[in-house]
Amino acid sequence: MSARIRSDQRKLPSEMRPFYCSSALLSRSDGSVRFKSGDSSVLCSVFGPMEVKIRDEKLDKATVEVVFKAAAGNSTTKERLYERVIRETLEASILTALHPRSAIRITLQVLTDDGGILSTALNAATLALVDAGIALRSLPAGVTCMIDQEGVLLLDPTILELEAARSTHMFVFDNISDGALSNISTGSFSMDEYTSCYDTCFSAVAAVQQLFRSSVEGKVRREHGPEADA
Amino acid sequence: MALAGQSQPNAARKILIPGDRIPLVPDAAHQSKEGPLKVRVGPGLQQEQGDLVAVKAGVLKQAGGSKYWMDGSQKRYVPAASDPVLGTVTARQGESFRVDIGSAHPAALSILAFEGATRRNRPNLDVGSLVYCRLSVANKDMEPELECVDPATGKAGGYGELKGGFVVKCSLRMARGYVNACSPWNRRLVLITLNYSLLNPKNPIVTILAESISFELAVGLNGRVWINAKSCAEVIAVAKVIQACDGAAASDINKLINHELRRLEDAMDTS
Known part of the structure; x- marks a missing residue:
């Protein structure tokens, strides 16, 4: 009947790809998580609180370091921008004052990139921080959406869909407040388009938060055995 | 037994994730008293405008009516006095x-x-x-x-x-003892938590192993365990049991220990 809007199996413009995560994959890091959103997947490992380089030492709080590695090729300005967005977003949630003069290192390795890699990486980093037992004020979760040439809003676009994007938007929300934690928007868009992107992402993030809760609860339940529900 | 008290299984044991708020419901003992509610806050929790907020994932525990803390697991050690x-x-x-x-x-x-x-x-x-x-x-x-x-x-x-001896690493949760935190009438829960606390001499892992192997054990709360025994094979067996039981379900522990002991017997026979 209608022309296919999405490039993959999805039927609706406001439909997210299936996502899941698996934690504690790496034996040597303090926390590790692989987060998959459709065909985009990112492996994140967290070390810390650990020794900090004298150059980066902060006397009253921990230094958060983020390393973002693309699936292939050298690190470019795009990766540096991603590192900065993720670091500044997570710094707001990590209780850095609890560990002065130490470092918290977050390493993100893209395994496969099929669009929305920044929000996938941010979600992986949040869960890896929880896995590492680092004190967090809240859990930030990211969602990406785009507006194509015809003005149709597509949630969680694939790399194919992003090629026809007029603007792309990434919003981060947490589980304790109603406002956005951070936002990156590129391209040209009107104020109305921006607000509709904001609203779409805000309602979509609930599913990500739901996954955060179920995966963390599952991990705690595995470790504690029947005692956890008693 | 300073921590032993009336713990309330329903209100006190609950899985929380960072950002979850805990409504403080004063129990009967506190309500009858005059004055403000006094609460002692342990690791993994923070106070925010009269509420408690979880900052780590884990199980919320309560003891003595007013002591709250989060029981979670992590690998990195954060020093605490007298550990x-x-x-x-x-x-x-x-x-x-x-x-x-x-x-x-x-x-x-x-x-x-x-x-x-x-x-x-x-x-x-x-x-x-x-x-x-x-x-x-x-x-x-x-x-x-x-x-x-x-x-x-x-x-x-x-x-x-x-x-001498050998050092293996384990999770902080396994190394830590939980016995004092459980109330006497909650014995069943104590037995389950015991599986994880190597510091306790009545720990089933340690007691079952001690029936067949004689060994020395020093447990650090920083997740390091030192093992010494007469032969290398025995040290390896104990080390393998400790690593296998880390994070394993309580029901599997007996099976894991027996499996390792059988391997030790086989090794002894061939040598």
């Missing part, structure tokens, strides 16, 4: 040794913090030697300080250099 830890000497610095205890900062072990040590009679520890000690100072803004004496008696009390 027994296992560390390796990394350097000698005049009046003290620098010891790696797995935390963000290296700890200092004074040469006078040993039993019977004086300026003349100083302990001789080489770089690389393993020490079992207790944290005397643990503050986020200061470097951690260690001592190898029991402050109450002035005796070594088991602390000091550990010679």
Whole structure:
């Protein structure tokens, strides 16, 4: 009947790809998580609180370091921008004052990139921080959406869909407040388009938060055995 | 048994994730008293405008009516005063040794913090030697300080250099003891938590192993366990059991131990 809007199996413009995560994959890091959103997947490992380089030492709080590695090729300005967005977003949630003069290192390795890699990486980093037992004020979760040439809003676009994007938007929300934690928007868009992107992402993030809760609860339940529900 | 009290299974045991708020419901004992509600907040929780907020994932625990803390697991050790830890000497610095205890900062072990040590009679520890000690100072803004004496008696009390043997790592949760936190009428829960607390001498892992192997064990709350036994095969068997039981379900522990003991018997037969 209608022309296919999405490039993959999805039927609706406001439909997210299936996502899941698996934690504690790496034996040597303090926390590790692989987060998959459709065909985009990112492996994140967290070390810390650990020794900090004298150059980066902060006397009253921990230094958060983020390393973002693309699936292939050298690190470019795009990766540096991603590192900065993720670091500044997570710094707001990590209780850095609890560990002065130490470092918290977050390493993100893209395994496969099929669009929305920044929000996938941010979600992986949040869960890896929880896995590492680092004190967090809240859990930030990211969602990406785009507006194509015809003005149709597509949630969680694939790399194919992003090629026809007029603007792309990434919003981060947490589980304790109603406002956005951070936002990156590129391209040209009107104020109305921006607000509709904001609203779409805000309602979509609930599913990500739901996954955060179920995966963390599952991990705690595995470790504690029947005692956890008693 | 300072922590033993009436714990409320429904309100007190619950899985929380960072950002979850805990409504403080004063129990009957507190409501009858006059004055504001007093709550003691342990690790993994923070106070925010009269509410408690979880900052780590885990199970919320409550004891004594007003003590709350989060029971979660992590691998990185954060020093806490009076914790027994296992560390390796990394350097000698005049009046003290620098010891790696797995935390963000290296700890200092004074040469006078040993039993019977004086300026003349100083302990001789080489770089690389393993020490079992207790944290005397643990503050986020200061470097951690260690001592190898029991402050109450002035005796070594088991602390000091550990010679021979083998060190394995385990999760902090496995190393930590939970017994004091459970109330006496909750025995069933105590038995389950016991599986994870290596520091407790009645720990099933330790007791079952001790029936067939004689070994020495020193457990550091920084997630390091030192094992010594007569033969290497026995040390390896104990080490493998400890690593296999880490994070395993309580019901699997017997099976894992028996499996490892059978392998040890086979190894003994062929040698």
